[in-house]
Amino acid sequence: MILNHRLTRITVGILLLALAIAVLLPGLTGYSSLDGTVNARFAVINAPVDGEIDKAPPRIGTPVKEGETLATISNERVNRAVLASLRTDHRTALERVAALRRERDELVRLRDDLAGRLDIFRNATIASLERELQILQKRVEVSRAQEVVARVDLDRRQDLESKGIFTRKMVESAEAAGAAAGGELEISNLTVELLQERLSAVRKGIFIVGDGQNDVPYSRQRQDEVIVRIHDLNTRIAENETRAKQTDQQIAEEERRVLNLESATIPSPLDGVVWTRNVVSGSNVVLNSEVMRILDCRDLFVDILVPEVDYDEIYPGRDAEVRLFGRGDVFKGRVQAVKGSxxxxxxxxxxxxxxxxxxxxxxxxxxxxxxxxxxxxxNFCQVGRTAQVRFSKRSLHVAQWIQSLWFNLF
Structure with a gap:
C-alpha cells in the first residue's frame, strides 16, 4: 500500500517535524501573548455649576478638539441675596458720605462766618482800645504839665517862705499838690501800659478783661465747637468712604461669583473622541456630577499577560511588536511597566x-x-481591540531552562 511506502513515511515525518518546528519556534525565538487589549485613559468631564443643559454635548464617537465647547449650562436659581445686600450697604455708605459732606460744608461756611464776625469784633476792640490809649496819653501829658506847675509853685513858695512872706502851711499845701500831681501822672502811665498790653493781646486774638482772665467771645467759642465738629465729620466721612470702597470690592467679587454660577461653558480638555455622555439638552445637573467622558488617544497602550517565569526577561524599556487581531499591520511598542500576578x-x-x-x-x-x-x-482609536504582542529573544537560554527543570524535579 501507498501508506506503507517508504517515501510516504519520510514525507509524513518531515511534515510532522516541520509542524513541531512551526509550533515550537515562536516560543524558542521570543515571547508572545494573544490576550492583549488596546487600552487608553479618558477624561471625566464634570458639571462646574448647578443648572440646566442648554446645548447638548456631542454624540458618542464624535471627535472633539481641545478647547471646543462640549456643553453649556445655565442656572436661573443663583442666590443673589448676598449681592443685593452688598449693593445696599455700598449705596448706604455713599449716601452717608454725601450727607456728611453737606453737613461739613455748612459747618465750614458757619466757621468762616464766625471767623468774619470775630475779625470784626477784634478790629472794633482794637479801634476802641487805640482811642482809649490816645485819651490816656493826652491825660498823661496833662498830668505831666500839672506836675510841672505844682513843682514850680512849690519852689516859689519855698523861696518866699525863706523870705518870710509865706507861711509853712502854704508850703505844705504846695507839697501836697505836687505829690498829688505826681501820683496822677504815675497812675496815667500805668493805665497807658495796661491798655498797650491789652491792645497787643487783642491783636494776637486774646481778650483780657479787668480781672486778668481770658475773655473768649461767643463767636470764638462757637467757632471752636464748629472746628471740633468738622474734624469729627472728616473722620466719619473717611470711615464711610473706606466702607464704600471695601463693599465695592466685595460687590465685584460677588458679581464674578454670580456670573460664574449663572452660566458655564464646558470646553474639551484635549483632542479626543466622545466615549460616553450622561446628559441631553434640558437635563438638570448638579455641581461635580459627571456629564461625559472624552477618550484620550494621545497615549495608547496594550495590557498583556505572560508567564511569571519570564518576568525578568521582559523589563521596562524593552521593545515589542504589536499586531491587532485580524490585521496584518505591526506597530512598534515599548514596555512601560511590569507587575506581578x-x-x-x-x-x-x-x-x-x-x-x-x-x-x-x-x-x-x-x-x-x-x-x-x-x-x-x-473607531475609538481601536481601544478595546484584541492585540498580539511579541518580544524577540536574543538567545535560547538553554542553561536557564535546564536549571529551571532541575529545580522543579528535585
Missing part, C-alpha cells in the same frame, strides 16, 4: 478592561509608539 491593578480610569489573570501571569503594559491609531477617532 498579585499586584493590584487600576480599573476606574481605563477605557477597556484589563485581561483577567487566572494563573501566575505577570502583567505587562506596553505603550504604543505614535501611529495612525492615535487619530483613528471613528
Amino acid at each position: 498579585s499586584a493590584v491593578v487600576e480599573k476606574d480610569s481605563l477605557a477597556a478592561n484589563e485581561p483577567e489573570a487566572d494563573e501566575r501571569n505577570a502583567r505587562i503594559r506596553v505603550t504604543l509608539a505614535p501611529s495612525a491609531l492615535n487619530a483613528d477617532f471613528a
Whole structure:
C-alpha cells in the first residue's frame, strides 16, 4: 500500500517535524501573548455649576478638539441675596458720605462766618482800645504839665517862705499838690501800659478783661465747637468712604461669583473622541456630577499577560511588536511597566478592561509608539481591540531552562 511506502513515511515525518518546528519556534525565538487589549485613559468631564443643559454635548464617537465647547449650562436659581445686600450697604455708605459732606460744608461756611464776625469784633476792640490809649496819653501829658506847675509853685513858695512872706502851711499845701500831681501822672502811665498790653493781646486774638482772665467771645467759642465738629465729620466721612470702597470690592467679587454660577461653558480638555455622555439638552445637573467622558488617544497602550517565569526577561524599556487581531499591520511598542500576578491593578480610569489573570501571569503594559491609531477617532482609536504582542529573544537560554527543570524535579 501507498501508506506503507517508504517515501510516504519520510514525507509524513518531515511534515510532522516541520509542524513541531512551526509550533515550537515562536516560543524558542521570543515571547508572545494573544490576550492583549488596546487600552487608553479618558477624561471625566464634570458639571462646574448647578443648572440646566442648554446645548447638548456631542454624540458618542464624535471627535472633539481641545478647547471646543462640549456643553453649556445655565442656572436661573443663583442666590443673589448676598449681592443685593452688598449693593445696599455700598449705596448706604455713599449716601452717608454725601450727607456728611453737606453737613461739613455748612459747618465750614458757619466757621468762616464766625471767623468774619470775630475779625470784626477784634478790629472794633482794637479801634476802641487805640482811642482809649490816645485819651490816656493826652491825660498823661496833662498830668505831666500839672506836675510841672505844682513843682514850680512849690519852689516859689519855698523861696518866699525863706523870705518870710509865706507861711509853712502854704508850703505844705504846695507839697501836697505836687505829690498829688505826681501820683496822677504815675497812675496815667500805668493805665497807658495796661491798655498797650491789652491792645497787643487783642491783636494776637486774646481778650483780657479787668480781672486778668481770658475773655473768649461767643463767636470764638462757637467757632471752636464748629472746628471740633468738622474734624469729627472728616473722620466719619473717611470711615464711610473706606466702607464704600471695601463693599465695592466685595460687590465685584460677588458679581464674578454670580456670573460664574449663572452660566458655564464646558470646553474639551484635549483632542479626543466622545466615549460616553450622561446628559441631553434640558437635563438638570448638579455641581461635580459627571456629564461625559472624552477618550484620550494621545497615549495608547496594550495590557498583556505572560508567564511569571519570564518576568525578568521582559523589563521596562524593552521593545515589542504589536499586531491587532485580524490585521496584518505591526506597530512598534515599548514596555512601560511590569507587575506581578498579585499586584493590584487600576480599573476606574481605563477605557477597556484589563485581561483577567487566572494563573501566575505577570502583567505587562506596553505603550504604543505614535501611529495612525492615535487619530483613528471613528473607531475609538481601536481601544478595546484584541492585540498580539511579541518580544524577540536574543538567545535560547538553554542553561536557564535546564536549571529551571532541575529545580522543579528535585
